[in-house]
Amino acid sequence: MEKPVRYPGAGEVYDDHIIYTASIMDAATRDKLRMLDNAFYQVNHASFSATRRAPWPGWDMCLDWLEAHDKCFHLGHAGASVLDLACGNLRFERFLKKRYPSSGPFLYAVDNCVELAPFLEGVHFIDLDVLVALSGEAMPVTWADIPLCDLTVTFGFMHHVPSRTMRLQVLDMLADKTRVGGYLIASFWRFADDDQMRLRAEASTKMALERLGPLDLEEGDYLLGWGQEEGASRYCHSFTDEELDWLSMGLGNRMGAAHRFDADGRNGRMNTYLLFRKLQ
Numbered sequence: 001m002e003k004p005v006r007y008p009g010a011g012e013v014y015d016d017h018i019i020y021t022a023s024i025m026d027a028a029t030r031d032k033l034r035m036l037d038n039a040f041y042q043v044n045h046a047s048f049s050a051t052r053r054a055p056w057p058g059w060d061m062c063l064d065w066l067e068a069h070d071k072c073f074h075l076g077h078a079g080a081s082v083l084d085l086a087c088g089n090l091r092f093e094r095f096l097k098k099r100y101p102s103s104g105p106f107l108y109a110v111d112n113c114v115e116l117a118p119f120l121e122g123v124h125f126i127d128l129d130v131l132v133a134l135s136g137e138a139m140p141v142t143w144a145d146i147p148l149c150d151l152t153v154t155f156g157f158m159h160h161v162p163s164r165t166m167r168l169q170v171l172d173m174l175a176d177k178t179r180v181g182g183y184l185i186a187s188f189w190r191f192a193d194d195d196q197m198r199l200r201a202e203a204s205t206k207m208a209l210e211r212l213g214p215l216d217l218e219e220g221d222y223l224l225g226w227g228q229e230e231g232a233s234r235y236c237h238s239f240t241d242e243e244l245d246w247l248s249m250g251l252g253n254r255m256g257a258a259h260r261f262d263a264d265g266r267n268g269r270m271n272t273y274l275l276f277r278k279l280q
Contacts, residue, residue, distance in 0.1 A: 025163040027135070029216040033162040033235040034131045036212075036223075040234040041113045044226055049116055052088060055095040056155065058263035058273050062185050063099065065259055065275070073150070073183065080105035081149040083177050085130065085170070086157030087111045090120050097122070108146050131161065134169050148179035159189040159236045163218065164243065168250045175255050178278040184255060187264075187271040192220065192238030194267065201238070208233040244272060254280045 041048065066073045075082065075096065084092050087109035097104050097120075104122070111117055112129035119125075126142045133140065152174040161167045171186060178184050192198040201222040208223035209215065211231065220240065226232040248257050259275040262268065 024165060025218050026216045030131075030162040030166065031135065032212075032215065034129075034135075037160050037234050038112065038129070040226070040232060041116065044229065044232060045113055045115045047227070047229075049089040052091060055091060056187075056264045056271070057268075058187065058261075058271055059092065059095055059155075060099075061261065061263055062259075062273055062275060065261075066183060069258075070277075072181070075105045075151065076100040076103055078103055081108070081147065081151075082106070083108045083110070083146060083149040083152040083174070085110050085152070085154040085174060086160075087117060087125075088113075088156065089116045090118060090123060092153065092155060093120055093123050105150065108149065110143075110146075130170065130173060131166065134166055134173075143173075146177055148182070149177055150179060150182045151185065152178045152182070153185045155185075155187045156189070158186055159238070160234070161237070162221075162235060164246070167237075168247055171247060171251060175251060175276070175278065178255075178276075180278050180280060182278050183258065184276040184278065185273060187273050188239040188244060189236065190239055190262075190270055190272060191236070192222070193269065194265075198238075201236075204233070239272065241272075244274060248274060248276075251276060254278065 063075070074080070082096065082105045084107065087093065088111060090109060093107050093109055096107065107123045108126065109117065109123050110126045110128050110130070112127060114127050117125050126146070128140060128142055130143070133143070154170065154174060158167055158170065161170050171184070174184050174186070192201060201224055204225040205223045212233070220238045220243070222236050222238065223233045224236050226234065255276040256279045257274070258277045260272065262272050264271040
């Protein structure tokens, strides 16, 4: 697969290619990208939610693997708990309730787009923008009140976290909320591995930068459009094996890598899932 040429710079356009910086993303760009995504979901939450109804095949694969390899792990046990960071429209919570209909886990669901999250019995919803807290503000008490959980997850969110450094901080936050012996699962979108999706992403990024001005983007960063909505852009990062290796190592000795596999999408490889077990 032919890859576009990358040049050092700050999000400008050169010979129809996006210029990416090799340095660490600056704080101003992180804030701009965070606010860009927040504005996207505030405006487009209804149309976005309408396209996000079915569970991902990877979710069953994750839980099947955990229950097969850890006989003590089962979310149907009384008292089990799950924390879902960036829960969106609660489709993972609905998936869990269908998988464990009799006595499913207590669910903590965190997101900063209240409009996306409908009421669902047994779900404690927390309105929180964790990226704001990671940008320097104190973590609010609502996060501190969440107890250690048997399973912490984040699906469809890591590609919205600007900068490699902040992505590791998000995983650290989830590790802090995982009980010893429990598990952390995160999905990582690989859309740039698909030639057609990558070409569309490059085109939409070029158009967005012409409208928004230069941004200090990193390798793998894109600004994706949304259907026929003019001016609708959201920041998304496409992951590589090298970055996933780096993130796994960054969690240190307290989180042991348990499993890694690809799933979802038309080719069955749009997401890579990383599963970690809390060791200490």
